[in-house]
Amino acid sequence: xxxxxxxxxxxxxxxxxxxxxxxxxxxxxxxxxxxxxxxxxxxxxxxxxxxxxxxxxxxxxxxxxxxxxxxxxxxxxxxxxxxxxxxxxxxxxxxxxxxxxxxxxxxxxxxxxxxxxxxxxxxxxxxxxxxxxxxxxxxxxxxxxxxxxxxxxxxxxxxxxxxxxxxxxxxxxxxxxxxxxxxxxxxxxxxxxxxxxxxxxxxxxxxxxxxxxxxxxxxxxxxxxxxxxxxxxxxxxxxxxxxxxxxxxxxxxxxxxxxxxxxxxxxxxxxx
Amino acid sequence: xxxxxxxxxxxxxxxxxxxxxxxxxxxxxxxxxxxxxxxxxxxxxxxxxxxxxxxxxxxxxxxxxxxxxxxxxxxxxxxxxxxxxxxxxxxxxxxxxxxxxxxxxxxxxxxxxxxxxxxxxxxxxxxxxxxxxxxxxxxxxxxxxxxxxxxxxxxxxxxxxxxxxxxxxxxxxxxxxxxxxxxxxxxxxxxxxxxxxxxxxxxxxxxxxxxxxxxxxxxxxxxxxxxxxxxxxxxxxxxxxxxxxxxxxxxxxxxxxxxxxxxxxxxxxxxxxxxxxxxxxxxxxxxxxxxxxxxxxxxxxxxxxxxxxxxxxxxxxxxxxxxxxxxxxxxxxxxxxxxxxxxxxxxxxxxxxxxxxx
Numbered sequence: 001x002x003x004x005x006x007x008x009x010x011x012x013x014x015x016x017x018x019x020x021x022x023x024x025x026x027x028x029x030x031x032x033x034x035x036x037x038x039x040x041x042x043x044x045x046x047x048x049x050x051x052x053x054x055x056x057x058x059x060x061x062x063x064x065x066x067x068x069x070x071x072x073x074x075x076x077x078x079x080x081x082x083x084x085x086x087x088x089x090x091x092x093x094x095x096x097x098x099x100x101x102x103x104x105x106x107x108x109x110x111x112x113x114x115x116x117x118x119x120x121x122x123x124x125x126x127x128x129x130x131x132x133x134x135x136x137x138x139x140x141x142x143x144x145x146x147x148x149x150x151x152x153x154x155x156x157x158x159x160x161x162x163x164x165x166x167x168x169x170x171x172x173x174x175x176x177x178x179x180x181x182x183x184x185x186x187x188x189x190x191x192x193x194x195x196x197x198x199x200x201x202x203x204x205x206x207x208x209x210x211x212x213x214x215x216x217x218x219x220x221x222x223x224x225x226x227x228x229x230x231x232x233x234x235x236x237x238x239x240x241x242x243x244x245x246x247x248x249x250x251x252x253x254x255x256x257x258x259x260x261x262x263x264x265x266x267x268x269x270x271x272x
Numbered sequence: 273x274x275x276x277x278x279x280x281x282x283x284x285x286x287x288x289x290x291x292x293x294x295x296x297x298x299x300x301x302x303x304x305x306x307x308x309x310x311x312x313x314x315x316x317x318x319x320x321x322x323x324x325x326x327x328x329x330x331x332x333x334x335x336x337x338x339x340x341x342x343x344x345x346x347x348x349x350x351x352x353x354x355x356x357x358x359x360x361x362x363x364x365x366x367x368x369x370x371x372x373x374x375x376x377x378x379x380x381x382x383x384x385x386x387x388x389x390x391x392x393x394x395x396x397x398x399x400x401x402x403x404x405x406x407x408x409x410x411x412x413x414x415x416x417x418x419x420x421x422x423x424x425x426x427x428x429x430x431x432x433x434x435x436x437x438x439x440x441x442x443x444x445x446x447x448x449x450x451x452x453x454x455x456x457x458x459x460x461x462x463x464x465x466x467x468x469x470x471x472x473x474x475x476x477x478x479x480x481x482x483x484x485x486x487x488x489x490x491x492x493x494x495x496x497x498x499x500x501x502x503x504x505x506x507x508x509x510x511x512x513x514x515x516x517x518x519x520x521x522x523x524x525x526x527x528x529x530x531x532x533x534x535x536x537x538x539x540x541x542x543x544x545x546x547x548x549x550x551x552x553x554x555x556x557x558x559x560x561x562x563x564x565x566x567x568x569x570x571x572x573x574x575x576x577x578x579x580x581x582x583x584x585x586x587x588x589x590x591x592x593x594x595x596x597x598x599x600x601x602x603x604x605x606x607x608x609x610x611x612x613x614x615x616x617x618x619x620x621x622x623x624x625x626x627x628x629x630x
Contacts, residue, residue: 067496093498105493107486109555117479118486121498124479128507134474139286142478146285181497 007044010237017045020221021066021189026075028061035061036072037245043189048215048222050236052229054265057242059225060102063191066223067099068092080188094122098187100178102194102225108167112158112177113149115166119184120145149184155217156180156210172203176210183214190214190222196231204228208235233257241265289477308462313455321454326527328568329461330519335548335560336472337515342546343554344476345508346488347397351390351409353541354416355513357533358386359520361426364435367448367525368428375440375448379464379521386517387510389416394509398502413542420533434532437525448525457526464522468515473557475511484508485555516545547597551604553613562612570596 007017021043028036036058043049051059064070066077068089077084079095087095098119107115124145126138153159156176161169166177175195182190195211196204208231214220226232232239233253241249241256243265249256256262292298316325334352341349362382367375393412397405420426427435439449446452447460475481483504486494495501524531531537544567552563574593578584608614 069496088500089495090498090500093496099496101493101496105490105496107489107493109489110482110485114482114485118482118494118499119497121479121483126479128475128480128511131478131480132471132475134478138474138478139289142289143285146289150285185497 007046014046014216016047016237019043020045020080022078023062023065024076024078026062026065026072026077028058028065028070028072034245036065036242038075039242039245039247040075041240041247041250043221043223044238045221046215046219047237048211048224048235050224050226050232050239051242052226052232052239053242053248056244058245059242060193062242063099063193063223063225066189067097067191093185096122096185096188097191098182098185098189099191100175100182100193100195102197104171104174104178106166106174106178106181109165111163111165112169112180113153113162115177116149116152116180116184117145119181120149122185123148148186152180152183155213156183172199172206175199175203175207179207179210179214183218183220186218188221190220192222192224192226194225194227196226196228204231211235305466308466309459313459316454316458318454321458322527323572324568325458326461328565329458329465330522330527331545331548331564331568332465332561333468333522334516334519334545335552335564336468336557337512337519338545339549339552339554339557339560340472340476340484340515341508341512342549343556343559344481344488345484345505345512347394347505347508348402348406349409349512350406350539350542350546351393351412351416352516352545353537353539354413355386355390355516356520356523356541357416357420357537358389359383359517360524360531360537361420361435361533362386362517363521363525364428364437365426367438367440371438371440374442375525376442378440379518379525382521383514383517386520387513390509390513390516391506394506394513397505397509410539413539417533417537420537432532434530435524436530437528440525448529450529452526461522461526464518468518469557469561472511472515476557480507488555547601549611551600551611553611554609556610556613558616559611559613562616566612567597 007015009015019042022040023042024040026036026039027034039062051062053059061070065072068087068091071086079097084092107118110118124141126141130136131138153162156179158173158176158180161173161177166174169177179192179195182192192211196207199207211222211224212235215222224232224236236253238251239249239253239256240247241259241262243261248261248265249259251259287293290298292301312325334356338349338352341347359382362385363378366373366378366381370378393409396408400408421433427433430436437448439446439451441447442456442460445456447456476484483494483499484507486497486499487501487504487508491501494504520537523536528536548563548567549560550563551566552561553559571593574589574596575586578589578592579586604611
């Protein structure tokens with residue numbers, strides 16, 4: 001078991017900090033269906049935390065709980081040492097939790113640049129009146145944030161499509177733009193819901209590289225849902241395994257790989 | 273050949289985010305402004321002002337307002353006529369209640385009052401979308417017209433039920449009332465139109481516009497990345513209401529001078545402004561102008577050519593006009609939802625390569 005209070009250093013020398021978010025006994029029900037049953041785990045600063053499990057295990061529901069979209073009936077979410085009250089999704093976002101979606105949720109009518117700039121909403125504070133005048137505060141703010149956004153755009157190698165409306169882009173690039181939008185918020189926790197779904201090997205390699213680079217460069221804490229086991233085992237520092245709404249494993253990729261319950265869940269054992 | 277960005281490099285982010293990134297566009301825009309302010313007032317006569325310029329300028333403001341709501345924020349509204357009536361009646365009450373204050377401020381405050389009313393009727397947008405919201409705003413349209421018809425306080429208990437704009441001066445020159453010179457009315461409206469267009473453009477190119485468009489394109493994703501849907505939607509209603517209110521006040525005070533609410537600000541007005549936005553181009557400030565110009569000029573054009581030039585009967589031409597507008601709406605909705613503004617954009621793309629397309 002890992003130490004629960006102090007950080008540690010990974011094999012490749014990255015520093016992992018203390019616990020930044022902790023889920024305590026989360027239970028989420030939709031009517032009679034129990035989507036998540038009494039799950040607890042923590043997320044440490046700077047780590048890549050994966051949530052895996054077969055289809056319908058409740059992974060995306062878990063992510064939706066973290067991003068404030070679902071409110072669990074039982075359990076508590078602790079963020080940066082404080083219990084989080086029931087919040088609207090936009091309030092959660094403003095606390096520094098950014099996410100991408102399983103099916104891309106970009107703003108199709110806007111350009112790539114505008115999409116990524118929208119991610120900066122947390123940092124841009126000029127009021128309606130200041131914006132209608134533009135000169136002065138609004139313009140200055142726009143320029144400062146544009147600089148940061150351009151850094152992200154460079155980083156994800158999407159400079160050439162900056163001014164293209166998102167609706168015209170192919171799938172792989174859209175995924176990348178969505179990641180850029182989430183990164184633009186300078187999140188303290190980045191939630192990625194199946195970032196590699198529907199990609200070919202090359203695109204997956206690119207995306208994996210970006211996820212690692214982001215973590216390296218900005219030290220962003222990342223929570224990742226992914227079905228490709230190879231990717232998960234290579235990228236993540238620790239893995240939570242879910243099945244039928246329950247947590248059946250939690251630990252480093254190696255620990256999880258050798259966990260009998262996990263093997264059963266993936267290979268299929270009759271539940272009786 | 274003359275229209276291209278070659279040799280026009282943005283070296284700062286300010287330059288890149290300006291309204292007209294291409295130099296030729298920018299100069300053309302300055303030229304238009306100079307002509308509008310310095311030349312047109314000296315050459316126009318009463319006919320041009322009342323038939324073309326005033327309706328164009330005033331409808332442009334209304335169309336910009338509605339475009340912010342429908343085109344940028346994606347909230348359909350059929351209450352424009354009613355909200356224009358709020359602007360008109362607010363302006364009337366202010367003009368008669370506080371005759372010492374400059375009409376300029378009356379009109380601004382009328383816009384503010386309309387914004388508040390518009391926000392009130394925008395509250396259902398937090399729960400309902402699309403057609404259902406359109407019906408809710410339709411309720412605003414009928415309720416407001418009924419209110420101004422029935423409650424005598426709004427028209428100062430005048431026997432006719434009409435409201436009449438008293439004479440008011442700006443810098444000693446009358447801009448409302450019977451004594452108004454054409455150029456004064458024109459300039460007064462022009463100032464409002466230009467300032468509104470600039471403000472609208474600034475809001476829509478900045479963070480506020482991005483929030484509105486985010487709500488329009490995908491409201492759930494917008495909320496998850498931190499857009500407060502309540503604030504974004506209601507601010508769109510407020511800004512839209514402000515512009516529509518201004519246009520209503522100008523329409524009453526400067527353009528018509530006397531208004532009977534059911535006739536002037538009925539449901540037809542709502543549709544007219546909505547058509548301007550659709551034909552001009554949803555989500556484009558330029559499109560608002562184009563749509564307003566088109567629907568203001570079309571009747572004038574038809575009347576002059578067909579009635580004046582070819583001697584057709586007036587009623588026939590009027591019906592022809594309905595048919596043309598109806599057909600245009602259908603054609604634009606099916607073929608070019610982004611309207612005249614998009615056609616203009618495509619033309620510019622082509623012009624960049626002209627005369628060597630390959």
